[in-house]
Amino acid sequence: MPGIPQETIDRVLDATDIVELVGSYVTLKKVGLNFQGLCPFHSEKTPSFSVSMEKRMFRCFGCGASGNAITFIKRHQKLSFPEAIRLLAERSGISIATEEDKKRETLVFCVAKAQEEFRRQLKSGSYLSPLKYLKERGVKAETQEEFGIGYAGSVKELIGSLKRWGIHDKTIPLSIGLLREKEKGMTCPFMGRITLPIVDHKGNTVGFGGRAIENSQQAKYVNSSESAIFSKRRLLFGLNRVKISDDTVLVVEGYFDVLSLHQAGFTNTVGLLGTELSAEQAKILERLAHNVILIFDADAGGKAAILKCLKIPRQNLSVKAVLLPEGDPDEFIRKGKVTEFQGLIEKARGIREIAVEIIGHRVKEESVERLTEEATRIAAEIPDGMEANLFAEEAAKTLNVPAWVLQEKTQARREKKEKIAERKRGLERFLVNELLKNPGLKDMLRLEALKDLFEEGEEKRILVRQILKQ
Numbered sequence: 001m002p003g004i005p006q007e008t009i010d011r012v013l014d015a016t017d018i019v020e021l022v023g024s025y026v027t028l029k030k031v032g033l034n035f036q037g038l039c040p041f042h043s044e045k046t047p048s049f050s051v052s053m054e055k056r057m058f059r060c061f062g063c064g065a066s067g068n069a070i071t072f073i074k075r076h077q078k079l080s081f082p083e084a085i086r087l088l089a090e091r092s093g094i095s096i097a098t099e100e101d102k103k104r105e106t107l108v109f110c111v112a113k114a115q116e117e118f119r120r121q122l123k124s125g126s127y128l129s130p131l132k133y134l135k136e137r138g139v140k141a142e143t144q145e146e147f148g149i150g151y152a153g154s155v156k157e158l159i160g161s162l163k164r165w166g167i168h169d170k171t172i173p174l175s176i177g178l179l180r181e182k183e184k185g186m187t188c189p190f191m192g193r194i195t196l197p198i199v200d201h202k203g204n205t206v207g208f209g210g211r212a213i214e215n216s217q218q219a220k221y222v223n224s225s226e227s228a229i230f231s232k233r234r235l236l237f238g239l240n241r242v243k244i245s246d247d248t249v250l251v252v253e254g255y256f257d258v259l260s261l262h263q264a265g266f267t268n269t270v271g272l273l274g275t276e277l278s279a280e281q282a283k284i285l286e287r288l289a290h291n292v293i294l295i296f297d298a299d300a301g302g303k304a305a306i307l308k309c310l311k312i313p314r315q316n317l318s319v320k321a322v323l324l325p326e327g328d329p330d331e332f333i334r335k336g337k338v339t340e341f342q343g344l345i346e347k348a349r350g351i352r353e354i355a356v357e358i359i360g361h362r363v364k365e366e367s368v369e370r371l372t373e374e375a376t377r378i379a380a381e382i383p384d385g386m387e388a389n390l391f392a393e394e395a396a397k398t399l400n401v402p403a404w405v406l407q408e409k410t411q412a413r414r415e416k417k418e419k420i421a422e423r424k425r426g427l428e429r430f431l432v433n434e435l436l437k438n439p440g441l442k443d444m445l446r447l448e449a450l451k452d453l454f455e456e457g458e459e460k461r462i463l464v465r466q467i468l469k470q
């Protein structure tokens with residue numbers, strides 16, 4: 001079994017009381033040395049199912065089912081082998097680290113050491129421009145400390161530091177985009193940039209945002225590349241520093257927005273990593289608080305982002321938004337408009353209401369036909385049918401077209417989307433069936449890559465099980 005070592009399996013089996021385990025699913029009675037009950041794997045009226053504490057096995061004299069605790073839970077709960085081990089390990093409070101977990105740990109360790117090094121380089125006094133930059137942007141020393149802000153000044157020193165920590169294998173920093181190969185030697189994509197560590201929900205630093213400090217630098221921001229430990233859509237900046245107040249979390253677009261707001265006392269702020277809000281981020285927010293207030297920049301980008309937010313499912317969240325009258329939150333706070341900002345938050349409105357308003361404002365410059373099309377497209381993406389209908393109705397009103405026009409168009413789009421989804425599901429089923437019938441296909445298909453094309457569901461679970469078996 002790749003992934004879980006035999007020693008771990010033995011440890012889990014040793015720690016599992018099979019009578020207690022089976023007994024939590026089947027009523028057992030002590031008979032002599034063993035325990036007896038009705039077999040859960042076939043239908044019977046008199047017990048022929050027996051569990052031996054001593055042998056740590058179960059056996060059914062009716063249908064022939066037999067095995068140990070893993071076999072039992074695997075069959076009874078319809079789990080894969082690793083899933084069964086994981087469940088048993090959890091029951092006994094044993095932590096099991098798979099090869100994959102160990103690999104992740106190595107990557108996380110590498111990021112942690114890079115983080116220490118970037119911090120050291122910023123504080124070393126060898127680089128004046130980043131200190132000057134942070135001062136100009138009003139980032140206080142204690143904020144730098146709190147958020148672990150650093151500077152990538154020397155790739156040579158970075159590599160030297162990683163080596164001192166035993167990271168000699170360059171594939172490790174390469175695989176997380178901390179280093180990049182160039183013609184001669186290595187480079188680091190964060191060189192010459194302020195580094196902003198991004199911390200996951202477990203408190204591990206898993207990547208960086210890098211802010212350029214000179215206008216001549218090509219991109220204003222670079223982020224760690226997507227890897228086994230870093231995924232922009234699953235992370236938020238400031239998650240490790242956020243302090244929820246009033247059951248509300250504020251969400252802003254940029255790193256420096258988060259820093260400024262924290263400094264101004266809005267410590268319940270987190271930041272998106274230069275992306276639109278994703279469904280995964282909405283789930284993280286759901287764990288933090290019930291109320292979310294999204295704060296968007298005054299520019300066209302901010303307006304477009306609000307329209308996109310409507311398609312994010314948000315069952316247990318009350319989501320409101322603020323569209324700033326000018327600039328971004330960082331500029332706002334640095335102009336000293338803290339009270340005004342507080343007022344804006346208090347007057348946050350529903351996203352739908354703002355979205356309708358944004359569309360309404362555009363009537364002056366764009367044709368009603370085009371806006372109707374756009375509103376239809378947005379409405380068709382709204383997960384909740386009732387809200388989609390309301391949005392269509394309100395958008396129609398602001399565009400001065402009959403509501404049924406938008407509602408009918410929306411309905412048609414939703415049906416088309418549903419048909420495509422249905423076809424996709426059919427294709428997924430077909431693929432998985434072929435794979436089960438013909439295991440040889442596994443070597444030809446890149447299952448890992450296919451996995452991400454699958455929607456969540458039974459087919460995906462089967463596919464993942466096949467991958468784990470590889």
Ligand SMILES: [Zn+2]
Pocket residue numbers: 039040041042049060061062063064065
């Ligand atoms: Zn049986």
